[in-house]
Amino acid sequence: MKMLVTGGAGFIGSNLVDQLISEANEVQVIDNFSSGKKENCNDKAIYHKLDISSINNIDALKKIFEDVDTIFHCAALARVQPSIIDPLKYEVNNTLGLMNVLKAAADVKVRRLIYSASSSAYGPTENLPSKESDPVNPISPYANQKYYGELCCKMFSEVYGIETVSLRYFNVYGERQNLGGAYATVVGIFINQILEGNPLTINGDGSQRRDFTYVKDVVNANILASSSSKVGSGEVINIGSGKNISINDLADMFGAEKKYLKPVNEPFANLADIRKAKELLNWEPLVDLDSWIKEYKLSNRVNII
Numbered sequence: 001m002k003m004l005v006t007g008g009a010g011f012i013g014s015n016l017v018d019q020l021i022s023e024a025n026e027v028q029v030i031d032n033f034s035s036g037k038k039e040n041c042n043d044k045a046i047y048h049k050l051d052i053s054s055i056n057n058i059d060a061l062k063k064i065f066e067d068v069d070t071i072f073h074c075a076a077l078a079r080v081q082p083s084i085i086d087p088l089k090y091e092v093n094n095t096l097g098l099m100n101v102l103k104a105a106a107d108v109k110v111r112r113l114i115y116s117a118s119s120s121a122y123g124p125t126e127n128l129p130s131k132e133s134d135p136v137n138p139i140s141p142y143a144n145q146k147y148y149g150e151l152c153c154k155m156f157s158e159v160y161g162i163e164t165v166s167l168r169y170f171n172v173y174g175e176r177q178n179l180g181g182a183y184a185t186v187v188g189i190f191i192n193q194i195l196e197g198n199p200l201t202i203n204g205d206g207s208q209r210r211d212f213t214y215v216k217d218v219v220n221a222n223i224l225a226s227s228s229s230k231v232g233s234g235e236v237i238n239i240g241s242g243k244n245i246s247i248n249d250l251a252d253m254f255g256a257e258k259k260y261l262k263p264v265n266e267p268f269a270n271l272a273d274i275r276k277a278k279e280l281l282n283w284e285p286l287v288d289l290d291s292w293i294k295e296y297k298l299s300n301r302v303n304i305i
């Protein structure tokens with residue numbers, strides 16, 4: 001099958017590229033390497049260095065998409081806090097980027113597009129676990145854009161006939177996650193702090209709870225979404241572990257000293273109801289965070305108390 005991954009040099013996209021190649025697909029990648037890395041590239045895939053958010057690139061996108069069966073749209077400026085600092089940059093990149101990809105894909109009749117959506121769409125809620133039919137409450141530019149992207153995908157299925165599916169990922173961790181910089185998330189930040197011998201920094205009192213999802217489980221969800229006959233009309237599907245833990249619990253799993261910082265504006269808890277993923281994709285998470293951390297500590301000889 002001819003597959004294309006936007007954002008395929010990034011954390012989730014590059015894990016997806018490797019899996020697609022190992023399943024004997026022909027894989028192309030579009031990435032502008034804004035946060036993607038050369039070392040994530042697979043020498044069996046074809047890479048196009050291109051900015052998807054520039055309207056001037058629509059013809060180039062169409063040319064690349066000719067003959068492509070499925071697009072996995074992972075490209076985005078990911079992360080909540082940097083989007084609050086620079087909402088315009090995020091808007092152009094994430095909203096126009098998706099719109100260009102959808103328009104070019106529909107024009108050349110790509111069969112299906114799988115959209116990397118985000119659990120941030122739920123925002124603060126006491127109604128947990130979150131079901132896809134629950135009201136959304138995005139509280140950052142990034143969350144708004146990711147949610148609007150779902151609406152764009154559904155609209156493109158209805159108006160332009162391209163099959164789409166939106167997968168709402170919950171806090172993804174695993175190999176190739178960023179360990180530092182603006183794009184690092186808490187598991188990566190903790191690993192980095194441990195490697196550097198620093199205490200684990202926690203925003204607020206650490207009682208906030210998160211549903212953490214392993215990157216290869218997210219990859220499997222994408223691959224199942226590309227072939228399931230039960231989706232293609234803009235369905236929204238949670239991809240989470242179905243369990244949540246507090247940030248204090250997470251720090252305890254790593255077993256290092258904690259340091260508390262000022263709280264940031266973030267939902268108190270998230271937790272996915274994952275029944276729809278089972279029903280429509282026959283997907284279930286296979287790896288849990290605790291075992292992954294134990295494995296990580298063993299294989300990297302991370303010597304912590």
Ligand SMILES: NC(=O)c1ccc[n+]([C@@H]2O[C@H](COP(=O)([O-])OP(=O)(O)OC[C@H]3O[C@@H](n4cnc5c(N)ncnc54)[C@H](O)[C@@H]3O)[C@@H](O)[C@H]2O)c1
Pocket residue numbers: 006007008009010011012013030031032033034035036037050051052053073074075076077078079093097116117118119146168169170171172173183185
């Ligand atoms: N990591 C998570 O916990 C998480 C959770 C929910 C949703 N998501 C979504 O999953 C997707 C992948 O996230 P990630 O964590 O792998 O992020 P990432 O930053 O590692 O990867 C994103 C990739 O997109 C590329 N990119 C960004 N803008 C581009 C543009 N205009 N043109 C071409 N390429 C561009 C980047 O260079 C990078 O390689 C994103 O859409 C993100 O919103 C991630």
